[in-house]
Amino acid sequence: MTKTLCLANTGRMRDKNRSHGPSNAPGTPAPPMPNWVKASLVIAALVAIVVVVAVLTGGEHGPGRHLGGPSLTDTHPVPVAADSRP
Amino acid sequence: MRRTPRTRHALLLVHILSSVGWFGAVVCFLALAVAGTSSADAQLVRGAYLVMGWSDSVVLVPLAVASLTTGIVQSLTSAWGLLRHYWVVFKLVLTTLATLVLVTYTQTLGHYAGLAASGAPIGQLRAPTVVVHSTAALALLLLTTALAVYKPRGLTPRGHRQRLRSRTTPAVVDPPGATNPGGPS
Numbered sequence: 001m002t003k004t005l006c007l008a009n010t011g012r013m014r015d016k017n018r019s020h021g022p023s024n025a026p027g028t029p030a031p032p033m034p035n036w037v038k039a040s041l042v043i044a045a046l047v048a049i050v051v052v053v054a055v056l057t058g059g060e061h062g063p064g065r066h067l068g069g070p071s072l073t074d075t076h077p078v079p080v081a082a083d084s085r086p
Numbered sequence: 087m088r089r090t091p092r093t094r095h096a097l098l099l100v101h102i103l104s105s106v107g108w109f110g111a112v113v114c115f116l117a118l119a120v121a122g123t124s125s126a127d128a129q130l131v132r133g134a135y136l137v138m139g140w141s142d143s144v145v146l147v148p149l150a151v152a153s154l155t156t157g158i159v160q161s162l163t164s165a166w167g168l169l170r171h172y173w174v175v176f177k178l179v180l181t182t183l184a185t186l187v188l189v190t191y192t193q194t195l196g197h198y199a200g201l202a203a204s205g206a207p208i209g210q211l212r213a214p215t216v217v218v219h220s221t222a223a224l225a226l227l228l229l230t231t232a233l234a235v236y237k238p239r240g241l242t243p244r245g246h247r248q249r250l251r252s253r254t255t256p257a258v259v260d261p262p263g264a265t266n267p268g269g270p271s
Contacts, residue, residue, distance in 0.1 A: 028250065034240035037172045 094164070101160050104152035109227045111145050112220055119216035132202040135211050139199025142192050150185040157181060170245030173233045180230050184223060191219060 115138060122134035157178070161168040169175055194215065201210055241249065 028246075030243040030246040031241060034172065034238065036238050037176075037240055040176065 097156060097160055097163070101153065101156035104149050104156060105227075105231070108146065108149040108153050109224075109231065111141065111149055112223045112227060115141065115146065116217070116220040116224060119220050123212045123214060123217055128208045131208040131211055132205075135195075135198045135202035138216060139195045139202075142188070142195045146188055147185075147192065150181075150188050154181050154185050167245065167248070169242055170248060171237075172240040172242055173236075173238050175242060177230050177233045180226055180233075184226050184230075187219070188223070 118134040118138050118141075122131050122138065125131050125134070158168065161174055161178070166174055168178065198211060198213060198216070
């Protein structure tokens with residue numbers, strides 16, 4: 001059983017190395033960017049656009065909110081009746 | 087840069103502890119944020135914001151900085167490299183971004199902690215921003231952990247060039263997983 005697992009792991013490592021490594025010939029062009037990288041970059045760009053739009057339109061989010069310090073006025077009041085303070 | 091197995095395991099241990107600790111701290115922070123924004127108990131709300139303000143600078147930021155620092159050291163001293171594989175680059179960018187936002191967010195949390203300490207009405211404390219930020223942080227840390235576990239394939243152009251160069255100087259780049267089973271996690 002252990003031997004089988006070791007063999008399986010060796011095979012997996014060999015596959016992994018092959019998939020990570022390009023052809024060994026000198027001057028081989030760089031491999032194309034993987035699809036998961038392209039998809040992630042598109043999602044990251046969309047998130048960045050949403051954040052920029054939120055900041056520019058004075059929305060609820062943005063780094064400027066973090067720099068307000070004591071003068072921060074971004075609280076969200078609710079009816080004072082909810083305060084059970086004596 | 088070469089490391090002994092003892093150094094490698096010690097670095098990996100510190101990196102895993104700081105990263106997992108950061109994740110757990112964010113989970114607790116999210117629970118406090120939910121309590122602070124939704125509870126009708128004024129004492130609980132004030133206590134939640136006080137603890138959030140304190141734990142940010144005492145727990146979250148140190149863990150984030152430790153995770154980022156040890157991750158960079160792990161990458162630079164292992165076969166994975168810092169800029170050779172896309173998943174390592176993504177993890178570096180995400181962790182750096184999370185750390186920067188966290189450090190910057192300290193001021194906001196300090197503001198709310200100050201309000202809570204001053205006895206302001208809890209209506210002024212109910213800020214969805216803490217829930218939004220901690221949820222986003224949690225999602226981001228889940229993503230970075232998944233990247234470290236699954237290690238999706240893909241060499242960057244820089245990694246490709248280094249791989250080709252390693253044919254003439256084999257000591258420069260080792261096959262992924264061959265010398266560092268854990269990798270920069």
